[in-house]
Amino acid sequence: MFKSFIFNGKEPCPCGSGSLYKDCCKTKEPRQFHTEGEFLNYMGQTMKKSRIKTCLVKGCTAKGKAIIGAHALQENRILNKLEANKEVYMQDFTKDPKMLEIEKGKREPFYLLDKVLIKDATVATCFCRTHDDSIFAKIEKFQYTLDTLDEEQLFLFAYKTFAFELYTETVSKKFQSHMFAGIPQLTKDPSAAQKYINTDLKLEDLQYYRDYFDTALAQRDYLGLETVVIELPFRVQFTNYMAVAPPFDLRGKKIKSIDRKTKRMRFVFSTTFPVENKSYFLVSALKSDLNVYGEYLEQIRNFPIGLIQYYINVFIPLYSQNLIISPTLWDSWSEMGQYGVQFTVADPQSIKLLMAVKFHLQNISKASKKEEIKIDTSDMPFDFFIPYTPRP
Numbered sequence: 001m002f003k004s005f006i007f008n009g010k011e012p013c014p015c016g017s018g019s020l021y022k023d024c025c026k027t028k029e030p031r032q033f034h035t036e037g038e039f040l041n042y043m044g045q046t047m048k049k050s051r052i053k054t055c056l057v058k059g060c061t062a063k064g065k066a067i068i069g070a071h072a073l074q075e076n077r078i079l080n081k082l083e084a085n086k087e088v089y090m091q092d093f094t095k096d097p098k099m100l101e102i103e104k105g106k107r108e109p110f111y112l113l114d115k116v117l118i119k120d121a122t123v124a125t126c127f128c129r130t131h132d133d134s135i136f137a138k139i140e141k142f143q144y145t146l147d148t149l150d151e152e153q154l155f156l157f158a159y160k161t162f163a164f165e166l167y168t169e170t171v172s173k174k175f176q177s178h179m180f181a182g183i184p185q186l187t188k189d190p191s192a193a194q195k196y197i198n199t200d201l202k203l204e205d206l207q208y209y210r211d212y213f214d215t216a217l218a219q220r221d222y223l224g225l226e227t228v229v230i231e232l233p234f235r236v237q238f239t240n241y242m243a244v245a246p247p248f249d250l251r252g253k254k255i256k257s258i259d260r261k262t263k264r265m266r267f268v269f270s271t272t273f274p275v276e277n278k279s280y281f282l283v284s285a286l287k288s289d290l291n292v293y294g295e296y297l298e299q300i301r302n303f304p305i306g307l308i309q310y311y312i313n314v315f316i317p318l319y320s321q322n323l324i325i326s327p328t329l330w331d332s333w334s335e336m337g338q339y340g341v342q343f344t345v346a347d348p349q350s351i352k353l354l355m356a357v358k359f360h361l362q363n364i365s366k367a368s369k370k371e372e373i374k375i376d377t378s379d380m381p382f383d384f385f386i387p388y389t390p391r392p
Contacts, residue, residue, distance in 0.1 A: 006188075006190060006193060007021045007026070007187055007188075007193055008021065009021050009022030009026060010022065013025050013026075013180075013187075014176070014177060014180050014187060014193075014196050015177050015178075015180040015181035015184070015187070016177040016181065017181070021187070025180055025181070025184035025187045026184075026187065026188075028184035029184070030183075030184065030185035031182060031183045031184065031185065036099055036107075039109075040096045040097055040098070040099065040109060041096050042182065042183075043096065043097055043109055043179070044095060044096035044097065046175060046178045046179055046182065047093055047175055048094070049178060050171050050172075050174040050175035050178055051125065051171055052125070052167075052170065052171060052174065053067040053125040054067065054125070054126060054167075055067060055126070055127050055128040055131055056126050056127060056163050056166065056167065056210075057127065057128075057131045057135070057214075057217070058214040058217075058218070060128055060131060062128035062130070062131075066128045066129060066130075067125050067126075067127070067128055067129075068125070068127065068128065068129045068132060069120075069123040069124070069125055070123065070124060070125070070126060070127040070132045071121075071122050071123055072122040072123075072124065072160055072161070072164040072241055072322065073121075073122045073239050073241065073271075073273060073324065074139070074140045075118050075119060075121075077140060077142070077146075078239055078273045078274065078275075079118040079121055079122070079239070079324065080118060081235065081274045081275075081388075082118075082237060082238065082239065082274070082324060082325070082326040083118045083326070083327075084326065084327040084328055085327075086117055086118055086119070087115045087116065087117055087118065087327060088115070088116060088118055088121050088324050088325060088326060088327065089113045089114065089115060089116070089324070089325040089326075089327060089330050090113060090114075090116050090121055090122070090322075090323060090324045090325070091111045091112065091113055091114075091321055091323075091345065092111065092112075092113075092114045092116050093111055094120075095111075095114065097109040097110055097111050097112075098110060098111075098112055100112075112342055112345075113323075113325065113341065113342055113345055115327065121324055122164075122241075122322065122324065124164055124167045124168070126163060126164065126166075126167040127163075135156070135159075135217065136156055136160065138150075138152055138153050138156060139153050139156045139157060139160075146275045146280075147275070149229060149280070149282075151222045151223065152220075152222050154222070154225065154227040154229070154282065154284065155216065155222035155225055155284075157241075157269075157271045157282055157284075158225055158227065158269040158271075158282070158284035159213050159216075159217070160241070160271075161241040161242065161243055161269040161270070161271055162206070162209055162210075162213055162243055162269055163213075164241065164322070165206065165241075165242070165243035166203075166206050166210060168321065168322075169199055169202050169203050169206065170203065172199050173196070173199045173200060173203060176192070176195065176196045176199060177196075179192075180192075180196070201265070202265070204264075205264050205265040205266075205267070206243070206267075208264055209243075209267065209286070212224060212286060223287075224286060224287055224288075225284045225285070225286060225287065226284065226285050226286075226287050226290060226294075226297060227282055227283065227284040228282070228283045228284075228297045228300045228301045229280065229281075229282055230280070230281040230282075230283075230300065230301075230305070230308065231278055231279070231280060232278060232279040232280075232281065232305070232385075233277075233278055234277075234278065234279065234387035234388065235274040235275070235276070235277060235278065235279055235387060235388040236272065236273075236274050236279040236384065236385060236387070236388070237274070237325070237326035237328060237329035237384075237386060237387075237388050238272070238316075238323065238324060238325045238326060238329060238384050239271075239272055239273040239274065239324045240270075240271070240272050240316050240320045240322050240323045240324065241269075241270065241271045241272075241320070241322050242269075242270050242316075242319055242320040242321075242322055243267045243268070243269050243270075244267060244268060244270065244315075244319045244320070245257040245265050245266060245267050245268075246268065246296065246315070246319075247354070247358075248358050248361070249295065249296045249299055249361075250296075250299040250300070250303055250307060250308070250311055250361060251299070251361060251362065251364075252357075252358045252359065252360070252361035252362035252363075252364075253362075255292065255293070255296060256292065257292055266285075266286075266289045266292050266293070267285075268283055268284065268285045268289075268293055268296070268297075269283070269284045269285075270282065270283045270284075272312065272316070274388065281300075281308070281312065283297060283300055285297060307364065309384075309385045311357075311361070312384070312385075313380065313382075313383065313384050313385065314353070314357045315357075316384065317341050317344040317345045318344050318353065318354065321345075323345060325341075325384075326388075328388075329384070329386060332386060333381070333382050333383075334381065336381045337381040337382035337383075338382070339381075340381040340382050341382050
């Protein structure tokens, strides 16, 4: 659709007006803000305006009050294992963003991790009450155990991750269009254009997976996914879910995730969460994508758990907006550790950190025997895998 990270005059205007860019935002007068706070408040209000109410189940026509605030991760089954005073840490998109100086002399708005009530955490208006109750019963209702996970449950965790990612990207595109409409000079900012184009491309890529999940749900066919289940023998103090195209595997080897013929980006769907006395790390890929992710899944299935934890420890804050942290875990980190997580969450394009991880994994993979692989995380500023210990 778009030829570069600069909008062309003959392309549709990204504000969503339906006009060509040359006849719309390209020639509009710039909007002026008197203070930084005024701009941040405008951005916060625009984010609220961009949220939509819909049910993502194919053919559902529910509207209005029939659409509920559905939890990506169930409040009374997962989130309550992380709470302190009914709160957890996560990015709070209901508040105005904050300005951070990621590069010297360049301040940008970001949504930081903050305390959020668990009743509001991971909530999105993307399902109607009927479908949320009926489809996800086996992973949310207490009459179904999570001590062992069957094929339907594994499918449902992957589907929910996909659905909430689709909703997030849909809202993100709407938000960016509203920002362009209200602040037309943003259309001439290459970084703003790049974010919009990347969002638009990801939505196109996710449509392929929507077709798969819609069909699988309708036919109750859960065999199209390959899922690796890693059980940790302790309760973690965080949870997350993400649809991601990892740039490299556990050996630091590049993953070619873009299909040469269709130019479609292929994704894996990952969920990490605690249960009573253990935790799960789930990674799912379509079986039709195993030509890309087959080796990656085998690495997760067979590599030493310390290497897997190191990989997750760095990737989660870099690639997931959907990171939920126990206040107890947060408080156990040093100020440097807390800042490190805030920085990587706020700046997911942190190339320096990404390259450091890649080279470290490459060095580890040079060990001649798998059992020689040892991971030292003692010098890392944050560790997501500190086990939960009951309060006295």
